[in-house]
Structures are given as C-alpha cells and as structure tokens.
Amino acid sequence: MVHFLECVVKAVSELVTRPKDSLGQFDILVIGGGVVGTAIARSLARYRWKTALVERFAELSFGTSKANSGIVHAGFHSTPGTLKAELCSKGCLMFPDLTSELDVEYKQNGVIMVAMSDEETDKLHMYLKQGEENRVPGMQFLSGDELRSREPNLSDRVVAGIFAPTGGVVSPFELTLALGENAAANGVSVFLETEVTGMEVRDRSIVQVNTNKGSIVARLVINAAGLYADKVANMAGDYSFTIRPRKGEEYLLDKRLEGTVHSTIFPLPTPVSKGILVIPTVHGNLMLGPTAEDTDDREDLSTTFEGFQQIFSMCSKMVNGLSPSDLIATFAGLRPASNRDDFVIGPSEQARNLINVGGIESPGLTAAPAIAEMVLEIVKDMSSDLGLSIEENEDYDPTRPGVRRFRCMTDEQRAAAIAEDPLFARIVCRCEQVTEAEIVDAIRRGARTLDGVKLRTRTGMGRCQGGFCTSRVMKILSRELGIPMTSITKRGGESRILLYEIKGLLSASSDSVGVVGSDRTLSSGASVDTSGGDSKA
C-alpha cells in the first residue's frame, strides 16, 4: 500500500512542478527506436552531442523491426542509382564488423534467386547485371543441377539461379536492441513508451517536440518514425511524402528442419516485393514469408488464412519437404513503404532543423548501418547552421558487453559458465535451452516485458511457444523488477498477461482489482495489485 501511495504522491507532485517541459533539452532528438533510429543514435554517439531517442512502445524494436525477415541482402535487387541500391550494397559489407562489435548472431549464408521457367531465367541475367552495377561481389549464375548439388532440397522446378555469397541472416530485433543498448551505453538518453504527439514550429524551425510523457527541446530532430514518419513530418509542416503500410506475414517452422536449405531462397521479385522466401534464420529455424498486402491500417498485425495458403503454396514450389505440421509461430509486420520509389533520406525542405529518414522498407535492415553513416554526414553538414560543434566523443566504445548464450556453448563452456554462475544450470526455457542467468542478464540490459525477454533470449520462441516457461519467466521478471505478477505485460500498454490473483473474482466486487485482501498470502506474499494503473512511474 505504502508503495502505491508513494507513486501517486510522486506523480501528482511531478504534475505540479513539471507541467510541460519534463524530458529536457538536447542537441539532437531521434524519433523512433527501430533498427534505423537506434543505428542513427549509435552513430551520433561518436560525437559529443547530447542525444535523445524516443520510442512509442515499451521497448526498442517492438515496431516494424521486430517482424523483419532478418535478411542481409547482397544488393542485386535494387535499381542502380537509387539510395536503396547504394545503401544496401554498402550496408551489407558493414555487417560482419558491426555484428562482431555488438556480439549479435550473424551468418553469411549467401542468397539464391531461383528461376522456374525459361522466361524467368532471362530475367536472372538482368539481376546479375544489376548486381554488377551495384558492385555486389562474387555473384554466380548456376544451372538447376548445380544449385541442387549445393541445395539438395531445391525442387525440380528450379531451372537456374543466381548465387550471391555476401548475403546473410541476422536477428533483426537482437540487432536493434544491441544498437540501442550500445547507444545508451555511449550516452544517448532513451525514452520508452514516449510517443510524439505534436510539435511547436516557429519560423520553419521545430522549437519543441511534445510527447505523452512531456516535451523535449532539441536543436535538430531526426525523424525515423517508421510507419508514422509521414505523420511526424506533417507535424513540422512537411508534407513531402506519405507512408502506406504493406503487411507481411511470416511463418516460422520447427528447428527439426534445420539444414533443409543453407542459403536464403528467393523467387523472382514481384512488382511490390522481393517475393515469398525460404529463410534459414540465424537461430536455425526455417522461416517462410513474407506476403505483401497493402493496407491503410498502421496497427494491423493480424495473420490471415489467405496468407497461410499463399505462403505454403509458393514456398513448396521452390523447396521440398515443407509442411504446415511443422509450424511453431506465425506473425506479421508492416513495411513502412512510401509513395516514392526510394528511401526518403535528407534534410526537410520545409523545416530547417528536421532530417527525414522515411520509407525505409526492404532492404532497410541491411541498409541501416549505411543509412546511419549517411545521416551522420548530413548532421555534420548542417551543424554550423544549427549551432552544433563537431567534437569527437573520445569515450565512445563501439563494443557491447558480450551476451553469453547457453545454447551456443560447448559442454566444456557450459560447465565453466555454471561454475561461475550457478544460474546457468537452471534451464528455464527447455525448447530453446535458455537459462535463468541469461534471463537475469536480459532484464539488467533493459528487458521489462515478456516479449522483451523473449526477443533478447529466445524464451518462448521454441516449439511449445512458452507453454512451459511463461510462468517461470514472469516470476523472474517479477522478482528482478520488483513488480507484482499481475503487472507484467506481454509487450507494454494494456497487454497484461494475468489479470487477477486467484480468488480475485470471488470477492464482493469483481470489477475492482485495487487491493488484494490481507488473508490472501498463498503464493506470492502480500503483493499489491496496482493493475488498474501504470505501476512504473
């Protein structure tokens, strides 16, 4: 009770003393905590600018980046001369160093684009030429049989293909979370559950950015707001582009099928997407997808029966041995496609202190590190006009403390890890072999929701989908964060998992979940259920 009242008193006093200007003054504000926003924030941290990043969700990467296919594209898909082509080719080559600095799992498994007719084979030559223009190294044209000797499970329909060795796979959320963690370690202030609600613009300059948590003053605003990048630009009087989401459904299969294919298998692209792929994920699952469906709903993450049918029929044409009986997870993401054919990156023509980084659809994940470098150069160009000095941050450290993953260790490494920390001997998620030590580490690195732990450690990502470990992970979250079980959410907001304590619905008024009776100390002690409100001040 005391704790709850203290929160109320504190919240009220904050309202009185800091009515508006609560989040502070910064040199640069980055809007958006996806892979693009976090990559930019990390690059900016190399200089002595006071930088803030705001993200509307409970944790970084919870928007579009979470549902990305995780492919590091070699770069032959994009039309030469476009920003997509330039930044994709550049970004792809940055991945080996970037992922090693951040200790993010990355596999350079190569990509194969297959043709299933003579007509398609002709088109392959066009992509081969395009790849050469985009300076994609090591591409090869291979016959159907040559491809099958490399990938025995390719179907007999495949008559030819392009192999590009520099393509790879990465975990998009792991990368985003790592970029954000490293940015924060280098001094960037990260504000979560902070949604931009408006801007005050004077004389074509943004003088204040308003959020649901208070306002922010910054000399320069970088708009990496993904699905809402156009809305954010609009707030500054910039109507130069619009975003129309394109939904993609993904279907993840059991690890039993690991090794079915080694490289990522692409069909020929369609007019709106790179087509539906068979992806050997960096974690050893097979993933099928994504579909490409234009939508006007920027929050629609539903999967559909049509998507399911389309994906299995497309993928089965390219690869043998795929069956819906191996499905373990399905999800959808929204690509922030713009009304331009290309990425929209550059200083706003309307607002003097705004840089737009919008329309970052595929190959946005691959391009992200190169986009960050490009934005850094734009910031430097604009710095004198904005009164920003360019001073290097000598304390900048690009490396993130390594993540110890039990599932990746040899038996000898496991024994050593257990000797150091006995929590490595407690396997919490048995499907993915995640230990309590890793969960505690994830929480110390910032996880505060069930999905936050899941994306960092893989708890609940295996074949039982959290059936056995959900309650155990929640208990660890509850213990480490000091919050009641009934306050833990799946991914922030109203996504609480357990709404009541046992017997909570049998008391006089079942609608009020304010305070739990003192006689109920069965399982979790005298916890106070503040589920009606936000218990994190």
Next chain:
Amino acid sequence: MTASVQERDLVVIGGGPAGLAAALAAKEDGIDDVLIIERSDELGGILNQCIHNGFGIHLFEKELTGPEYAERFIKDVMKEQIECLTGTVVTGLSREREITAVGQESGLLKIKAKAVVLAMGCRERTRSAIHIPGDRPAGVFTAGTIQQLINLDGYLPGKTVVILGSGDIGLIMARRLTLEGVKVQGVVEIMSYPGGLNRNIAQCLNDFGIPLYLSHTVVEIRGKERVEGVVVAPVDSRRVPILDRSFYVPCDTIVLSVGLIPENELSRMADVRLSSTTSGAYVDENLQTSVDGIFACGNVLHVHDVVDFVTRESWRAGKNAARFIKSGLPQCGIAVKPGKNVRYVVPHVVSGEQDVEFFLRVSRPMGRSVLSIQPGLREVRQRIVKPSEMISVTLSADVIAKAKSSGEIRFELDERGTGQ
C-alpha cells in the same frame, strides 16, 4: 572443467507418472543403480497441477487427485532410495546411451547408461500449430499453462474465457475457471464429437451449464494488446468454416485444448525411429525402441487419456529395461498393423513368445462394434467406441503366435448392424 563420465545401470528421463513407475519396476526386478532425472524442482510431473480427482480408478479403485496419485509413487521411490536429480534437464542423448544433463545440484553431468527409459511426457499444441488467424494479443493460453498458473502459481488469466477444443484438460479447466468466478462463454470443438472423456463432458460442462459448440471453430482472434473477442464459425462436413454463419464472442482470454504432442526431441537425437501417427517411438512388446537399450513409455510414447494406463505401461518398460540389463531381450518379428477404423496400435512389433497388452485408438466414433484381430481371434466389443477413449486388449502368447507364419497381426474394427 570437463565433467567425468559416470557409469550407471538405468537412467530414467522424466519423473512424472511414467518415469516413477518404470524406476520402481526396475528396482523391484533387482536393478539397484537407478537414476531418475527430472527437469522440474519436484517429482510428479503434470500430476502436480491436476488438483481435480479421478486418478487411480483402474489401479487403486479410488478417485485420487493428481498430487495424491503421484505421492503414492514418490513415497515408494523414497522408500526404495532411488536416486533422483530434480531441477535437472537432459540436453543430450546418443544411440550409445550417453546422456548429458544440466542441473543446479550437479552442474553439467555426463552419464553412460546400460539402459535408458524415455519418460518425458508431452507438450500442448499451440495456436500457431493449428494456425488461428487474427491479431496477436496477450491472453491466449494453452489449457495446461492455465492449469499451472491457477493451481500452482495462484493467478487467474482473465474473467471471460472461450475455450477452443474439448480435450480433457480444456474441459477440466472450464470447471476450474467457473469455480473461480470466471465466465466461461463456451467450449468450441471443430469435430462433431467431443475430444475428452464422457465423464468430463458431464461433470465439467453440463453440471455448470457451459455450452459446447460441436462442429464449430475459432476463425479469428481479435484484440491489439489484450484479447477482446473471437469470431466463431460452424464448419461443414469437411471441417471448412462456414464464414457467413460466423458470430462474435467477446472475451478477454482464450484457452486452447487442441491436442498433445509427445516430446521426442531427445529421442530424435538418439536416432530413435518415430511413428508419424503417434509422434512417439516405434516400440516392441518390451517397450524397447528401435535403439537397443532405449525404452519409451507413457505420454512420450503415445498420448494416454488415463494415468492408470501410463503406470501399467511404464511398469512393463521398467521390468523389461531390467531384463535387458541382466540378460538381454529376444528379437520380435511379428508386425502389428492398424486396419480398418483403427488409428494406431502400440506396441508396433511382437514376438508371440509372451502375453501382450495392446493399446489402440479408433479413428472415428462408432456404435457397438466388433474388434477383430487377424489371423486367429475375434473379440466382440459391446460398447460404443470413441477416438478419445483408448482401448486396451491383452492377447495371450499362443494367440499371437498364430501370426508367426504371416509375420503380421492386424487389428480391425467394424460397426455392428443397426439391428443388433
């Protein structure tokens, strides 16, 4: 840091009802060096969260609760001083019966066993496994997870629930939730008959006025952050949803009771041959898998509906593991085949040298039926048969031996004429 390899006679993987019975049986037959490895902190397995009664009717002629049933075996295990490692997860198993395990007490452990009994149980089918389209909010649970959260952890998921699937755990949770003040809007079942036992339909749904929608399914889940409702539709005879007759049911929680899958990941590591029908191992009459000295029993072998049968089967597995260690086991040469209207029969291969209890499931509900076993014997069944109720048939060695010449024994089921 490399752990030295321990040599053990028998290692039982799993400390639920199957593992406990197998360990006790082997001990009774003179194997003193028995080790049970259990991943939870307590022995008893899923029985610990089954606080309802109905366990032990066949074996003890009593209606025990799950924990009471487990307790009887745990006490015996303690009395026999069988070594148990709890909180310990087996991470590796080879054909040569080398086991790697990780636990807080023992750290990383390597064991070479003379025999291994697989008793890991099963897991629940998930939302994705049956691909229900729609949003991805919080509030979608499997029935077993809900059972654990309520009965062991002391929490309720929400206050209005729709249950998909009429498996036994789903039915039992319908009653449990209702007793906790939760409104169960209904149980939705895609098949035209219930998936669970008759007594559970009566005691868990009918007694509480909870509607059962047969030949219906959930076609969409709605809710951005937390579940807000589901769209339910009737299905046609091919189980295709009839969408223009769909209706919306508001709820904050969805509970799935849509089937169990034997957890055979370790079996796969040891190259144990698996059946696509049961998702469990191929076993002979001794419950030995395709790998010498590796046995399987309980829900990891095939999903049972009554724990008493798990105990009986596992007892045999333990006895035969003991025999294997002491003197080896004879080869079996008669293949067991499911025929008309029979989905599966366990064991898959027999010798004709000893009596065998067969467990089988039918592929569809039928009225009074005749079970015929070819060649040789014909057994008449008087009662109604359903896929949800496992049938047990014991055949004597001389009856089975008649199949030696053909090398095959076949189980078939025929519905009796309506006039009979």
